[in-house]
Amino acid sequence: MKISRFFISTQKDDPADADVRSQALMLRAGMIKKHAAGLYSYLPLGLRSIRKVEAIVREEMNRAGAIELLMPVVQPAELWQETGRLDKFGPELLRIKDRHDRDFVIQPTSEEVVTDLVRSEVRSWRQLPLNFYHIQTKFRDERRPRFGVMRAREFTMKDAYSFDRDFESAQVSYRAMFDAYVRIFQRFGFEFRAVAADSGAIGGSLSHEFHVIAETGEDAIAYCEASDYAANIEKAEALSLIATRAQPTQDLRKTPTPGAAKCEDVAALLGIPLQQTIKSVVLAVDADKPGQQPSLVLLLVRGDHAVNEVKVGKLAGLANTRMATEAEIVAAFGTPPGYLGPLGTLQPVRVIADRTVANMSDFVVGANAADFHYTGVNWGRDLPEPEVADIRNVLAGDPSPDGKGLLSICRGIEVGHVFYLGTKYSAAMGATFLDDKGKSQTLEMGCYGIGITRILGACIEQNHDAKGMIWPDAIAPFTAVICPIGYDRSEAVREAADALHTELLAAGVDVALDDRGERPGVMLGDWELIGVPHRLVVSDRGLKDGTVEYQHRRDAAPTLLPLAEASAQLQARLKR
Incomplete structure (x- = not known):
């Protein structure tokens, strides 16, 4: 990709109304454009990262046996009346009427619609298990949108819904989704934790949240370093800190x-x-x-x-x-x-x-x-x-509920959530099937969400420095960038940069060539702000020695590579 044919719009200073670092950096780097509170356009740089997030999610969902479809953003209100959520969901649910005065909602989630779909299409146990997912726009009318794309009113989410014949098979589906989520967040390159959680407004009896560890996280997570125990602070069990009650020694x-x-x-x-x-x-x-x-x-x-x-x-x-x-x-x-x-x-x-x-x-x-x-x-x-x-929050130093050590507390940004729903929605909406004995049974359900656009903000909160963002390879807007010094003035630089660009493209590397002819300080500053992880600098001085400069976004200083080996060495680094 030649940047002269792309769109980049960077800003020198932080926006005055940004309340977290990720929001400020995304606005400065030209990844998003704010139109109103919680409403953003995703500009070309931001959209490239979103598409990479979606691709990884799709691959792992398909690998886990889920089937993609697409459900509507606008949903009939009567479906929400069937489950009682039309009133219970509260003011975050945006209600609208069409020209015929019929009631609809702008979906924040799709349990009702997918259950309606399955109850009309699934008849027999032989059609089970089923897991449908889609990647779709959602809307929640937040009272106070904040934290940029992490608490926006309009956002993109991957939500999936499993349907099974009994509790045991529903647990298998739940575990398959849990494992898929672990693979997804590992592929993103995140430091994350899967924690036991409260089911909240979605409901259900088994629930895990996936949190990107970051100091700016809204949620407190209790975990034990000596074991695998981890839970949201709302869920973490608080044991008694006094083993047995002592006899009175004082008068009232x-x-x-x-x-x-x-x-x-x-x-x-x-x-x-x-x-x-x-x-x-x-x-x-x-x-x-x-x-x-x-x-x-x-x-x-x-x-x-x-x-x-x-x-x-x-x-x-x-x-x-x-x-x-x-x-x-x-x-x-x-x-x-x-x-x-x-x-x-x-x-x-x-x-x-x-x-x-x-x-x-x-x-x-x-x-x-x-x-x-x-x-x-x-x-x-x-x-x-x-x-x-148990009615209190745990504190750091409390005994771990699994008896294997003491609890620590860290902050996390929730980016995914898996729920076992049981029959909460299927029973309310009459979603049944005939079992192998011809008897009608209620479907067992699970639901599984990943905040696609939220991933971007969470990633930046975990990966940035004073200069800007630092993207993991998997979801960077570009994996690598070639920065030629004097591209518009030096034929040697232009030829070397073009050849390197062509070679990397042919090898399947998602590489950008900054051919804008900007001053070195401006050009390098832009790419440090944008956070592309791998950078190659081509200059007349380096070419005289047959070298180019390579620098990872986290490196303190560049490394000289032979020009003839630059492409191969970069590809080797990417494979590692």
């Missing part, structure tokens, strides 16, 4: 704590470790019938811990909770937040203690009176034994 006392409304302040005032205090969080569960008062739930975690809302939402009766209002708290506890605790509430309150809290003794909690806390509190003696559940 109502202790003055003036102005100490936070656990940290209480610990400092009383001269005790923060780990001896208990934090109280109050949730409300609205009644099903109008006019009835909401019920309140008091969550107790150690003072240095944080409540995990996802875990709480999975407890019986707590699927739909909200933070209690101050008026509701005062009515139940007699005091505003800051001095709340489980002793002496004015109304019955469901108390749930974290596993660590349940094994604590001689602890400190709010006294339900402003400027007072109870010290020397003990279960059994001062309080009834609590309902116990």
Whole structure:
């Protein structure tokens, strides 16, 4: 590719409204053009990388036995009504009407459409297993689009959907997709982790996220260096940090704590470790019938811990909770937040203690009176034994749930997600088949997504420096670039660069020749910004010695190669 016949538009400075490095670099390098919040055009450089991402995904999906089709961006709303998601999905689901006043949605995902397709086409167990996938535009009306292409409103995703006859075969399909995802991200050249995850709005009982490790990642990942354990912080199991509860050694006392409304302040005032205090969080569960008062739930975690809302939402009766209002708290506890605790509430309150809290003794909690806390509190003696559940986030240094070491925490950018759905959608939509005994059975499903355009941003967040992006070979917009110094002035440089370009093209290398005649500083700066991994510089000075300069984007300095061997040596490097 000669760049004079291509389109490149680079900028010297970072855009003022870029909130992450990948967004700034993609805009500066001319990979994307922003039209509105979360809406981008992908310019030729960006599109080249997207097409390479898609090609690898297609190869591995096909290798895993999935079959490509294409489903519509605009979907009938009645399909979403069948599963109940038309209302449950929330404002991110963009709803529209056509000229006949019929309701449609702009798809954020395609579970309903693919299930509708399969229920009309699949009749017999002999047609199973099936796995359909497509690479298609999606739209989610994000409240606050951010992080460039990683949290855009319009994006491209590969989503796949498996259909099986029973649980056992569904697990085989799930594992095939899991393994395919591992191969895909390995081929991209990423440092990544597959982590156990919560299924969220998609639903299902088995779920893994694939995260590109990056400091700017939105998600916290807990992992054990001594084993294969890894989980999203929302999913990671928090074991009790106290093996057995000690016997009480202190008397219960109502202790003055003036102005100490936070656990940290209480610990400092009383001269005790923060780990001896208990934090109280109050949730409300609205009644099903109008006019009835909401019920309140008091969550107790150690003072240095944080409540995990996802875990709480999975407890019986707590699927739909909200933070209690101050008026509701005062009515139940007699005091505003800051001095709340489980002793002496004015109304019955469901108390749930974290596993660590349940094994604590001689602890400190709010006294339900402003400027007072109870010290020397003990279960059994001062309080009834609590309902116990895992309701907190893990911390670095916590024991790994698999018993093989301690947990570490890192940040990750989610780029893929695999779910086992079971019959969540097939049962709601009546997707059945006849088994080998002629009996009707409900299809078992799985779904599997990769954020195609999101991959670009995640890759850059993991691979960049002060000069610009550093692309892995597999998805770089160009694998190599030839930078001739004085292409428009030196016949020798032009002939050598053209010959090298022709030779590499013939060998199947995705190489660009920058024949624009730009000044060396501008030309080299552009390609460092764009991040093409392999660069060959041809100059009159080098040609006098029969050499060209080779430099990988990560190298600190160039290496001289014989001109006659430059193509072969570059090809050898690419094969490695």
